[in-house]
Amino acid sequence: MFRLLFLLPVILSLGWYFFLKANDVPIKQGKKGFIYILAFSAIVLVFFILMIQVTHVD
Numbered sequence: 446m447f448r449l450l451f452l453l454p455v456i457l458s459l460g461w462y463f464f465l466k467a468n469d470v471p472i473k474q475g476k477k478g479f480i481y482i483l484a485f486s487a488i489v490l491v492f493f494i495l496m497i498q499v500t501h502v503d
Contacts (some may be wrong), residue, residue, distance in 0.1 A: 450493065454486035 458479060465475040 450490065453489065454482055457482045457486070 461475065461478045463473070463480060465472060465478075
């Protein structure tokens with residue numbers, strides 16, 4: 446599952462793009478949504494990296 450985590454921002458961004466297109470909203474106006482998607486994905490990534498570091502057994 447962890448190796449497929451890179452798909453999270455791709456899928457969310459595609460979903461947001463299609464939502465904007467379906468509602469005739471310009472991409473420039475929906476730019477904030479892409480920023481939120483990237484921030485959320487970065488937080489998830491940092492969380493998983495932290496959990497790997499915390500639970501790492503030597």
